[in-house]
Amino acid sequence: MTQLEHARQGRVTAEMKAVAASENIGETVLMAAVAAGLAVIPANVKHNDLRPIGIGRGLRTKVNANIGTSADFPRLEDEMVKLQAVLDCGCDTVMDLSTGGDITAIRRALLERSFIPFGNVPVYEMMIDAPRRGTPFVSLSAAQMLDYIRRQAADGVDFMTIHAGLTRRAIEKLRKKPRLAGIVSRGGSMLTAWMLHNERENPLYDGFDEVLAVAREFDVTLSLGDGLRPGSLADGSDWAQLEELLTLGELVQRARRAGVQVMVEGPGHLPIQQVEMNIRLQKEVCAGAPFYVLGPVVTDVAPGYDHVTAAIGSALAGAAGADFLCYVTPAEHLGLPGEQEVRQGIMASRIAAHVADVAKELPGALDWDRRMAEARRNLDWAGQEALCLDPGMFRRIRERRGSRTDACSMCGDFCVYKILDKYRL
């Protein structure tokens, strides 16, 4: 049985207990949110030693980091280093998007070390592994695709991006109103190629009931992918994106009916003035399903700084109700991220998530800022270091630009807190 089914039957599972405790909320409140599909707890029954987290209404905004090999950087060791960085940085979940080397072995090795929920995009293994076995992706049958998904689920993958909402109708919309940047989802583009090659409907849409059966068996949380997410500002909120969103709304209903936990992925590139609208629209269309935002990257012009462009978009998205933020690294649009870029991406996303939590008025969120401001006011540098998001970075900058005074090297004796100390203001 899935967490959703347990919740519906009024059972508080061990996972719900753990999540409620870590979020400092009531267990029955959480159970009700899970039962209503407003929150999910990605926890594959085969994932040993998982520390479960919750994603959705009333819970802290979560951050995901994507790691994984590519054809150019296929070494498992590099990805193990990145996984360690993900864990060290306090990231909530990790996705393995490997597309190089022995995908299956890499997934298993990473999953074994990951005590946080572990996600993937099943199509990636299909597109790499099937051709090696003599079957190009576009020649895979729906049954063969399902086999991949089943094996991945049996390995313990907690959540999977499934691009089931990308239908022929949506591709028609794309042809009627062409895009500047086309399709930028890799999974989406592979499925589109399959559909155009075979002149048939998306096999994950047509076979969605079978996908649901596998998901239910292992309690894999489905993350309904937006294969037609805009990949440039100019394409934001266009017909193709909205057509797919409408289908995702239906698929959310079907998943919930089947007892499968489900969330929905959202737009990649959007002008800032469209961010809030997109979040509210998705929440409306998808009946409050947890929203997993990719970016949103709010300008196309800043490769090298897309952790910043995404922090802007995702802070705003989170404040408007998005539940789960996929990090973006400085290497986005340029190459596979290295370990340092993984760290930068996580920190930028964690900032956005906390900024959103303050806006959501989550219990305790603003308290963190309060405690930090208090330590700052008291010139309590050890306290600030202990409280801040990244004590290592705090220390490095202090050491490099440190001060002979008990204040900092910017203001020295002209620190505001020294100037007014005697007036107690």
Place this chain on the structure above:
Amino acid sequence: MTQLEHARQGRVTAEMKAVAASENIGETVLMAAVAAGLAVIPANVKHNDLRPIGIGRGLRTKVNANIGTSADFPRLEDEMVKLQAVLDCGCDTVMDLSTGGDITAIRRALLERSFIPFGNVPVYEMMIDAPRRGTPFVSLSAAQMLDYIRRQAADGVDFMTIHAGLTRRAIEKLRKKPRLAGIVSRGGSMLTAWMLHNERENPLYDGFDEVLAVAREFDVTLSLGDGLRPGSLADGSDWAQLEELLTLGELVQRARRAGVQVMVEGPGHLPIQQVEMNIRLQKEVCAGAPFYVLGPVVTDVAPGYDHVTAAIGSALAGAAGADFLCYVTPAEHLGLPGEQEVRQGIMASRIAAHVADVAKELPGALDWDRRMAEARRNLDWAGQEALCLDPGMFRRIRERRGSRTDACSMCGDFCVYKILDKYRL
């Protein structure tokens, strides 16, 4: 005569011509905005070889970088390096906030090299220089303060932060509703100390007419400082801040009546959900005067990453109508920034400014994103490098994580644009 006075008399100055050309707008449109006080052109009549820029309604959102010595890092050479970085990074204006070494000589040396508008905070020289001459700041007379301001204006400073809105009444508000983080403006805290020590009104408020006379003589644009800007999320939009804002609204009127160009500075730390409201409020209270935002830093917990926290706040502020963004560096709250931190701060702020320009629907803003997305779609790496915000960073990441393919090292042959190439989608 000031730009404002020229504009009121229907004269398009050389500075207006240059600004209109660089903004690609009509000269009379700009002249009308300047005449109405909705835009300013900081251009001290004594600043030679200035390339003027405009700040305000209908103009690109501008970015300022603060540089300047401190007691711990008093060397002019370091600041000259930072100034060069500011100019290299395409920053719109620079402020000298020096508080170490020979302040006067440093200002003059930096100003001579700065072809972009140059600002300062007059109180800083007073608080450093006066004690060296035997007069503690709190013992300075209003006339002595004015002498400092006049000398700085005569040096060619284009815009000055004047904390004239910080009145005894505002300090009363602060006492009635105490703050977590108190006063975090250095100029504001010095003036508060002066007021409490002397038990008299703010000398820059009482002597505002004299300040206006100096500003008018040299066409110094006044940037009305928010000495009581909140310095922690918990203090956002509190009574003291709003009391000061009301006074700033009056001072804007007085400045405009006196023919002096004026803008208004705004909140330092705010929860994200208060950002838009603050911008709209200021625009209303200050009759559309250009708004110069400091931050807003949208969480207190991320020292080491405050370029990111401020990029979030200032992108949103800009989208809501703020005109001028003061950069924040990763060293904020930790120490005086070094050159690399100056560069990081500027890039983060330039991103926020462009994101805002897209939201403001400024002519040409979205075109930049379009051209970039087009180069990306065409896998035109040289085109992307030429178009992007920071070609140096683009190149460095590409070189470090570069690819053997014509795509990138993340996707390689599974680049979406390769997958769907033959389907022309």
